Amino acid sequence: MRRRYMSIWFRHFATDRMARLHPELKGKAFLLYAPERGRMVVKASSQALSKEGIEPGMVVADVRAILPTVEVFPDEPKAEKKLLSDLAEWCVCYTPAVATDSPDGLILDISGCPHLWGGELSYLKTIISRLQKGGYDVRAAIADTIGTAWAIARYGTDQPIVASGKQAEALLTLPPAALRLDDITLQRMGKLGFRQISQFIHIPRSNLRRRFGDGLLIRLGQALGTEHETLYPVQPAPVYQERLPCLEPIRTAKGIEIALSRLLETLCERFSREGKGMRTGILKGYRIDGEVEQIGIGTSRASRNAAHLFKLFELKISEIEPALGIELFVLEATLVEDVGETQEALWNMGGNNPKVIAELLDNIAGKVGMQAIHRYLPQEHYWPESSVKEVNSLEEQPETEWRTDRPRPLHLLPRPDPVDVMVVLPDYPPLHFRYKGNIIRVVKADGPERIEQEWWLQTGPPRDYYRVEDENGARYWLFRLGLYGNEKPQWFLHGFFV
């Protein structure tokens, strides 16, 4: 079968992207720049600006001299590259093999696809009109080779579709730049007076090779179809999805359970083949009245244990409202991760099974919520509230030791409680204080331990902490915010010692 290729050219790719992000720029004259050798150089100009004759490669200062009202924005090549590959993935709905053609084009291997859209012309028009609707200024062409399609898309003047085997005729009137040649070869051709491909296409190959090297011959051959050119299609992320249509609409929880366990079985089989596991998953039920019911789960580590995943989903089955019945179940793993064959120990478990704990935590996360599970690691701060940090992973180990050189209470109030105190002298612990309506007499005290605010994080007065014990043996952690001076500092109760 003859291969057919389509080349799509975004004439103002970078500026169209900008205009899509900021709709107010649509139709306006603006440009994107990037620094180059100490100057700001135009990288892309919008359609309106191109009409004024502003082309990429000019210096921004020059453009401003010509058009003082022009708006300028920095160029973002990385974001453009990402958008181009996203567009390539979107084009997969027209053909399975789509490649990006940096910086502003796409190449589609359309062999065997256009008849589904009623011929090549309507196929091309469909794609172009869809892209134009999205705000892109595009041109496209279809030919037997990538080279010719590329050339016609950019330099062609009449027909966008080159009939099979007619590449040479289509190329004749085009300039040499249509062959994707490098700048040096193009300059040399310009010097020699080659303005059209027709002027050199019939020159013997050995002469051309002597003048311009192999590069020109390869490009010419690729355009004519005598040289092979490989297409590197984008690889869309694989979708982990299973579908289960039902003959009769399902209305009972038991029915949903059966459907779920079947879907999980097939999906987990695939996971174990590919060495993957599910982190998050969604079960969707398509009801016969058109509504979609869905439940989602998350696991704390990638799992392909069907029984465990079933348990997690089972907790939420009651949330599904079947109404008149569900006719299609779709199970999708939205986040998939690799699973190591040997699960490493969580920490020194003393021969226990970390997998069991991880599965229990998944159950808890499913029922109570992920935000309920906490694990803490030390952080190098003296300020009590910031001396611990929360971690999500069960594997993460502390980088520093837990400190025991300063006394810290076993119970710490989430917010320090203001208390009224009686103090004999400044810098002395209180004689007694009132907490929740009770007067607590201080018998023994330790301190102060001054903790200053960490100025690089927050500013404010320091805290002077005292460890005090009352006549019954209850031990408290009190602090005074600030120093005795002009103002009377406030005392707080911050914790309880054992």
Added chain:
Amino acid sequence: MKELAGKKEIIRQLREKIFTLEGFSTRADVRQSDFALGPVNNSFPGGTFPVGAIHEFVSPTEASFAAANGFISGLLSTLLKKGGSCIWISAGRKLFPPALKFFGIEPHHVIFIDARKEKEALWVTEQALKCSSFAAVVAELRNVSFAESRRLQLAVGESRVTGFLHRHHPFINNTLACVSRWQIRPAVSWLPEGIPGVGFPRWEVELMKIRNGRPGKWQFEWRDGVFRHLPAQKQIISGSVTAKKERYA
């Protein structure tokens, strides 16, 4: 003579059987751990702290709440010595993780579950007690009914996990199907005469109820990473030092 030895052996075996039937663990490895509780051991059936069962702690006040958590942490440190992890379930937690290090527990070996509601915390507790991979489960719950406590006891019966059910500020002091009931109150700490500051943590430990054992009351101090029992003459009676003038010299 030989007959007598045989009889003794039969009685020992029968005792052990009854012991297992009552829900105590006879596993050699867990029974060997020494909690350094000294005279309290005489109160326990079999002479050691019953592991693989649920212990209930009741704390009516804020101070005893912290003290009981301290005592539990002391017990946990022995349970976690051989490695393993522990889960701490609560609704409205006040525990400050770094302080666990003072009891020899690596705070990052503890998983904290902060449920929003008591009911959720109870559900998590039951699930955790069923999981034999934990060295211990601590649950801070306010109110537990007798039926709920029986469910928890059943969960422990299979997994042999040691559970600590800490009831703080309970509305009613109802009976639970736990193996023991403790009440821990803070006690006045002791320092040599003339030394300012606060001494080592001291508690008045009351074993209010124990299955097949003798309840009692003791004073303990937490010093150098172990429990130290305080003989009666060393105890300080509450309130006796209040009259001192030079308190923080």
